[in-house]
Every structure is written in structure tokens, then in C-alpha cells.
Amino acid sequence: MTVIARRSVLAGAGAAAVATLAAVALLRKPAGPQVFALRPDTTPERVHLQAISALRPTDPPRPLPPIGYLDAGGAPHTLAEFAGRGIVLNLWATWCPPCVAEMPALAALAAAGGADFVVLPLSSDHGGAATVSDFYRAHGIAGLPVVLDPEARATEALGARGLPTTLLIDRAGRERARLEGAADWAAPAARDAILRLLG
Numbered sequence: 217m218t219v220i221a222r223r224s225v226l227a228g229a230g231a232a233a234v235a236t237l238a239a240v241a242l243l244r245k246p247a248g249p250q251v252f253a254l255r256p257d258t259t260p261e262r263v264h265l266q267a268i269s270a271l272r273p274t275d276p277p278r279p280l281p282p283i284g285y286l287d288a289g290g291a292p293h294t295l296a297e298f299a300g301r302g303i304v305l306n307l308w309a310t311w312c313p314p315c316v317a318e319m320p321a322l323a324a325l326a327a328a329g330g331a332d333f334v335v336l337p338l339s340s341d342h343g344g345a346a347t348v349s350d351f352y353r354a355h356g357i358a359g360l361p362v363v364l365d366p367e368a369r370a371t372e373a374l375g376a377r378g379l380p381t382t383l384l385i386d387r388a389g390r391e392r393a394r395l396e397g398a399a400d401w402a403a404p405a406a407r408d409a410i411l412r413l414l415g
Contacts, residue, residue: 263317265400268409277390281373285338288345288362295336296389302333302414303385304401307371309340310351314398315380319357324402325410326359332411335360340368340379386414 283295283305295303306322308315319337326335337360341347348362365371374383377396384393392413400406 260313260316263314263398265318265398268399268403268406270399271393271395271409273393274391277386277392279390283370283373286364298334299389300387302387304333304335304410305383305385306337306380307376308337308380310347312379318380318398319355321400321402323357323359325406328407333414336363338363338365338370340365340371342366384410384413
């Protein structure tokens with residue numbers, strides 16, 4: 217009986233310790249989507265950018281749910297405003313190391329896209345436009361709009377498992393491909409691959 221009681225006490229103490237550690241981890245982690253990274257201590261400098269071949273075609277192409285977002289001034293918009301244009305929709309946040317690592321490549325892609333498609337980096341940061349603008353300035357990011365989804369509604373509606381996630385959306389508003397994690401969007405093959413998938 218003493219052995220059983222002692223085991224029960226130890227089991228209870230162990231469960232309490234695990235619950236405490238889990239609670240502390242949740243308090244430290246920003247609310248919202250998870251981050252695609254190999255290790256919890258990953259820094260942007262240590263992130264490996266995937267090749268564009270990591271894009272996974274969506275077959276058959278999938279119609280999107282209504283997706284809304286806010287611009288830098290807080291005005292609401294929807295992806296439907298881009299009907300007839302291709303979209304590279306990147307779900308990201310400034311606190312996400314892989315997102316930070318790929319942002320210069322996304323800026324380069326936006327510059328190379330021209331009239332063929334638009335790059336929309338949809339931030340789930342809670343700090344709003346100032347947080348994203350400060351990030352762009354600090355990292356020398358130019359040519360990307362400040363677009364916001366502070367409650368990560370788009371991330372949830374699109375079934376994204378983590379950040380960053382990038383979707384290729386064709387001119388008819390359908391998802392044509394998806395890539396989870398950071399990618400080298402500035403690679404010479406990226407623009408051609410995107411144009412092929414967007415049709």
C-alpha cells in the first residue's frame with residue numbers, strides 16, 4: 217500500500233511539473249500559428265531557404281474561401297480585388313525566423329513579377345502596421361505592401377499548418393500550389409515556375 221501511495225504521489229508530481237512547463241511554454245509563445253523551423257533556437261541567419269521545387273501543386277486547383285485583410289491604414293480589403301491577376305500570398309510574421317529569412321527573396325520576387333502577379337505578404341503580427349513598417353525599414357525591404365491579418369483568420373481559413381506558408385493563387389482565384397517553410401523566391405527559376413503554375 218505504501219508503494220502504491222508513493223507511486224501515486226510521484227505520478228501526480230510529474231503530471232503537475234509537465235503541466236507547469238506546458239503553461240510556461242504557452243505564455244512565452246505568441247498566440248496564433250506555429251513556425252516552420254527545425255530547432256526552437258533557429259535564427260534567420262541559420263534558416264535554409266528551400267528550392268522552388270518544394271512548391272506542391274494543388275490538384276485539382278482549389279477555390280479559396282473569402283479572405284480579408286487590412287492595409288497599412290487599417291482599411292479592409294479582400295483578395296477578390298485582385299481578380300484577373302495572379303497572387304503570391306505569403307503568410308508570415310516578424311517574430312518568425314524562417315519568415316524573416318525569406319523576406320528579402322520575396323521582395324526580389326515582387327520586383328521581378330511586374331504585371332504578371334502581385335506578392336502579398338500577409339502579416340499576422342499583433343502590433344499592426346507600425347511593426348511591419350519598422351521591420352521593413354530595419355531589414356531594407358522595399359517594394360512590398362504592408363498588409364495585415366492580426367487575428368490570423370486567413371491562416372486558419374486556408375488551413376495553413378504554420379508560418380511561413382505561401383500560396384500561389386491563379387487569375388480565377390484558385391489555389392494552384394502551396395509551399396510550407398522558407399523558400400528562395402529570388403532564384404532565377406522561381407518566376408518561371410510561378411508563371412507556369414498560375415497559367
